[in-house]
Amino acid sequence: MLSSEELKRFVNEAKKVAKDGEVATYIPELGKANPNDLAIAIYYPDGSFVSAGEVHKKFTLQSISKVISLALVLMDRGYDYVFERVGMEPTGDPFNSIAKLETMVPAKPLNPMINAGALVVTSMIKGDTVEERFQRLLNFIKELSDDDTVEFNESVAQSEFETAHLNRALCYFLKQHSIITEDIEQLMDLYTKQCAIEMNCLDLAKIGLVFAMDGVNPLTGKQIIPREIARICKTFMVTCGMYNASGEFAIKVGIPAKSGVAGGIMGAVPGKYGIGIFGPALDDKGNSIAGIKLLHLLSKNYKLSIF
Numbered sequence: 657m658l659s660s661e662e663l664k665r666f667v668n669e670a671k672k673v674a675k676d677g678e679v680a681t682y683i684p685e686l687g688k689a690n691p692n693d694l695a696i697a698i699y700y701p702d703g704s705f706v707s708a709g710e711v712h713k714k715f716t717l718q719s720i721s722k723v724i725s726l727a728l729v730l731m732d733r734g735y736d737y738v739f740e741r742v743g744m745e746p747t748g749d750p751f752n753s754i755a756k757l758e759t760m761v762p763a764k765p766l767n768p769m770i771n772a773g774a775l776v777v778t779s780m781i782k783g784d785t786v787e788e789r790f791q792r793l794l795n796f797i798k799e800l801s802d803d804d805t806v807e808f809n810e811s812v813a814q815s816e817f818e819t820a821h822l823n824r825a826l827c828y829f830l831k832q833h834s835i836i837t838e839d840i841e842q843l844m845d846l847y848t849k850q851c852a853i854e855m856n857c858l859d860l861a862k863i864g865l866v867f868a869m870d871g872v873n874p875l876t877g878k879q880i881i882p883r884e885i886a887r888i889c890k891t892f893m894v895t896c897g898m899y900n901a902s903g904e905f906a907i908k909v910g911i912p913a914k915s916g917v918a919g920g921i922m923g924a925v926p927g928k929y930g931i932g933i934f935g936p937a938l939d940d941k942g943n944s945i946a947g948i949k950l951l952h953l954l955s956k957n958y959k960l961s962i963f
């Protein structure tokens with residue numbers, strides 16, 4: 657097991673690159689983050705953990721929530737229903753790009769990790785009202801993180817809801833092609849709350865551990881996500897988890913991981929451990945710049961690549 661001194665050394669080393677990144681500002685509330693923060697937690701299957709940096713700071717999941725909503729929707733609707741509406745291929749485009757949609761026949765988004773695909777996935781969450789659907793997702797996240805105090809950040813959700821013109825454009829395009837059928841304002845309400853679910857990197861590492869352990873919470877032995885669905889989610893994390901930087905990340909780091917624009921990264925080292933990182937300064941692809949550096953250092957020093 658890594659000692660916290662070693663981990664602290666890696667954090668200090670990785671932090672040096674934070675100055676080359678910038679916090680996201682297209683969701684105005686996210687612009688308030690401190691670009692110099694960098695925190696990491698690693699959870700082991702026996703329930704022990706090691707951490708370094710500002711581990712108690714909370715951040716919103718943003719795109720990390722896309723893996724979790726995908727797992728829920730696959731459990732809700734099954735493989736065929738979901739993959740009739742969203743594809744399985746990486747795009748090579750930025751996460752919010754609209755470009756490929758018009759070239760696809762039928763116009764289904766290429767994968768569930770880009771915004772277009774994630775919006776379709778969120779529209780498939782079962783329940784009668786937005787409130788009920790959101791609570792189902794939140795309860796699932798509470799179970800995965802083994803923390804029933806997890807909530808969403810209302811200011812961040814509101815800030816995104818007011819400014820998400822591009823996501824609305826993606827939704828309307830998909831509604832025109834009957835991939836999305838529900839009311840778009842209602843879907844944006846649910847999606848922005850989903851993205852604003854907030855936690856610290858200790859909780860995020862616990863979720864990463866469930867994926868690493870094929871859907872099982874190793875402490876209780878409970879299968880929270882069916883093994884096959886956990887496998888599909890981890891595969892998407894490898895092929896599309898870091899947006900259009902996924903190929904380079906697979907070569908340099910080789911850990912199934914998912915990032916979000918608030919600066920979080922969830923990692924799942926199969927059979928070994930769950931990783932939660934928070935570093936809000938982003939690179940030009942929208943990934944935590946110091947977080948990626950940190951994963952690179954860990955992977956290289958401890959041979960964590962799955963390849």
Ligand SMILES: NC(=O)CC[C@H](N)C(=O)O
Pocket residue numbers: 717718719720751752771816823851915916917918942
């Ligand atoms: N890359 C991200 O984390 C994107 C999530 C964000 N809520 C959006 O839709 O733009």
